[in-house]
Amino acid sequence: MAGKGGVGKTTVCATMGVAAARAGLDTLLVELEGHSILGRTFGVAELPYQDVVLPVPTSAVTVADNGPPARLRGRRITPDDALLEYLGDHGLDRVGGRLLRTGAIDVVATAAPGIRDLLALGKVRALEQEHDADLIIVDAPAAGHAITFLRSAAGLADSDAGGPVKDQADQVLAMLADDSRCQVILVTLAEETPINETIETAFSLEDDVGVALGPIVVNAVTPALVGLADAVARGRAMIGLAGARRAAGRHRLAREHAQQRERARLSSELPLSQIGLPNRFTTDLSGDDISHLATVFSDAITAGPV
Amino acid sequence: MSGSEAPAEGASALLRGQPVIVCMGSGGVGKTTTSAALAIAAARRGRRVAVLTVDPARRLADALGLSEAGSEGLGARKGLGNEPVKIMGPWSGELWGVMLDPGATFDDLIREHAADAAQAEAVLGNRLYRNLTSSLSGTNEYMAAERLRSLHLDQRFDLVVVDTPPSQHALDLLDSPGRLSRFVDHRLYRSILAPRRGVLRAISAAAQLAARTIGKVVGTALLDDVIDFFAAFEGMDEGFRRRADDVEELLTSPATAYVVITAARRDSIGEAGWLVEQLNERDRAPDAVIVNRMTPDFAAEFGLNHGDHSAATDHDESADVDPLAVALVDAIRLRSEEDALVDELIGSNTAGAARPSVPAVVKVDEQLDPVADLDGLVAMADALGSL
Secondary structure: OEEOOOOHHHHHHHHHHHHHOOOOOOEEEEEOOOOOOOOOOOOOOOOOOEEEOOOOOHHHHHHHOOOOOEEEEEOOOOOOHHHHHHHHHOOOHHHOHHHHHHHHHHHHHHHHOOOHHHHHHHHHHHHOEEEEEEEEEEEEOEEEHHHHHHHHHHHHHHHHOOOHHHHHOOOOOOOOOOOOOOOOOEEEEEEHHHHHHHHOOOOHHHHHHHHEEEEEEEEEEOHHHHHHHHHHHHOOOOOOHHHHHHHHHHHHHHHHHHHHHHHHHHHHHHHOOOEEEOOOOOOOOOOOHHHHHHHHHHHHHOOOOO | OOEEOOOOOOHHHHHHOOOEEEEEEOOOOOHHHHHHHHHHHHHOOOOOOOEEOOOOOOHHHHHOOOOOOOOOOOOOOOOOOOOOOOOOOOOOOOEEEEEEOHOOOOOOOOHOOOOOOHHHHHHHHHOOOHHHHHHHOOHHHHHHHHHHHHHOOOOOOOEEEEEEEOOOOOHHHHHHHHHHHHHHHHHHHHHHHHHHOOOOOOOOOOHHHHHHHHHHOOOHHHHHHHHHHHHHHOOOOHHHHHHHHHHHHHHHHOEEEEEEEEEEOOHHHHHHHHHHHHHHHOEEEEEEEEEEEEHHHHHOOOOOOOHHHHHOOOOOOOOOOOOOHHHHHHHHHHHHHHHHHHHHEEEOOOOOOOOEEEEEEEEEEEEOOOOHHHHHHHHHHHHOOOO
C-alpha cells in the first residue's frame, strides 16, 4: 500500500486486512513506520515487532457468506530494527560499545542509501518465503518516500554494493517484480494533488521498479445522495433551517462533482481500475466503520474491474 | 471566505511581527498552500517577503510563477530554483519565491567552507557525494534551515516564510543542526579515516572490527568511497559545526515564529498535538495553529439552535428522506467532531497540565476547488490576514 500523506492509507490497510480475513485468508498486516495508527485502529496501542492477533469485526451476513474469519495478525518492522538485526547476523554484536554499534549503523546507512528500507523489505520477503501468511499487507511509506523506498532495491542492485547487501537487493527486487508474489496498491483521495502524485508514483514505480500495480483505492468518496441534485436545484431558501439544508446540500453536491471529475481524470491518465471507499463523515473510524468499509471493499473485488 | 474564525489577535498579529515564520505540519494538510497564502498576506501589508517552499504541487508553483508550463522544475531554467524570483501581484510590498534545492544548497556550503577550490572539487566530485548527502537523515531539513538563514540575512527581505519539508518526525528542522554536527563529529568516521591520512594512530580493535563488519556488509568498494568522502571533507567539519550553531541560534530565537498547520482529521490533529508538545519541550509554544479543511459551520452561519436540525437521523438512502436534511445532519455532526478535535489540541496535554497557551487558532473551511491561481491564493491570504 502506498500513497501521499493524509490519504487514509492506514485505514485502507486495516480495511483490506479485515476483508481478506473474512474471505478466509490468513492475513498479516505489517507497518513500517514509527507512529502509525494501524494498531490503534484495532484497539492495540502500538504494534510490536513480533506479531499479535487482531480482532476481525464480523456480522451475521459476513459469517453466513464466508464462514468464520481466518486469522488476522499485525506487527511493526521498522527499518532500524531490520538493519540492527541484519548487522547482528553479520557479527556486529561482537563489536564492543554502543557508540561503535550506532556509528557502524550510521556508516552503513550512509554508504548504502536505502539500505534500511531494503532490509525492512527483506524481512517482509523472508516472511513471504516462509509462507508466514496467505496474504501479507504492508503499510508502506507515503508517496514520495515510497518511490525511493521501493527503488532502494533497484538502486542497490545496480550500485557498487557488494556481498550480502547486493544479494538482499536482488532477492527483494525479484519479489517486487513478480506479479504472482507482489502487487502495489496505491491509495489516494479524489482531489487534485493526491491524484497528481498518484499518477506520478504509478509511472515511476512501473518504470523504475518494474512492480505490478493493483487497483487504485480512492478513499473518502462522498457517498451519493439520491435526489440531491434535484433538491439543490429546486431549493430557494436562504435563511433558517431550510437555508442551512440547502447550503449543506450545495456544498455536498459540489464536493461530489469535484470528486467525480478527479476520478475521471485519474481513469484517463492511468489504465488501472479504481475501488472507491465511502467517506464516513466522522473524524474517528469505529470498528463498525471499518467493518462497513471492508464489506464495500469485498463487494468491489467480487464485482470485478470498474 | 465565510465560516472561518479566530480570536481577536489572530494571524494578523503574526504577520506584523517576527522576521521568520516557519510553517510545520504533516503531509496532506495544505501546508504549502497555506505558507504561500501567509506570505502573500504579509506582502499585502507592505512587507518584503521571501517564501521558501519545498517540492510544491505543480499548480501552486505555476500560480506563484515558479515554473513554466511543462517544466521539469527545479533549477532547470535560468533564475529559478535556489535563487529568489520576484513574483508580481496585487500587493504593496514584495513577494519573492524560492524553491529549495537541497543539493545546490549543500554544494554552496561545501564551496563556502572548503579551504580552496581543490578541496571543494574533491568533495563535490566524490562518487557517492550526492547519495551520501541525500541519505543522511535530516539533510533536507538542515538544508532548509541553512537556506532560511541565508535568506534571513539577505537585505532584500524583511520576512522569510518557510514551508518545511514533509517529514516523519515533528521537529526535524529544529533538530537538524545538532544532528549534522554530531554526524560530522562522529568518532567512528575519524577512526576509519585515520589510516587514509597516513598518520600513525592507535586504532582500537573494536573500531577495526566495526570497519570490517561494515565492509563485509556493504562491500569494500562502497566503504572506500565513504572513506574518500571523509578524507576530502577533512578540515571542513569545524566550519560546518559553527554554521550549524548559527542556524540553531536563529531557529531557537524569538525572531522565529512557528505556525503549526493541520487539518481537521484525527491523524493530522494527533500529529499536530505531538508537534505542539515537542515545541513545548523546547520551551516554545506555536505562535499560531491553522486548521484547514474544516467542514463549514452551517449551524452557526444560519443561526440554528441545537434542536432544529435533529431530524433525519437515518442514513438509509432508500427511505423517503430529504437529501438536503441528510446533508445537513452529516455536516453538522462532522463539524462538531472536528471542533472537539481542535479543542483537544489546544486544551490541556495528556499529563493534565495546561499547555502554554496558543495565541491564535485559525480555522479555515475546506476549499471545494483547489487553489488554482494567484487570485485564489490572494483570496485565501486575505481571509487569513483578516483573522
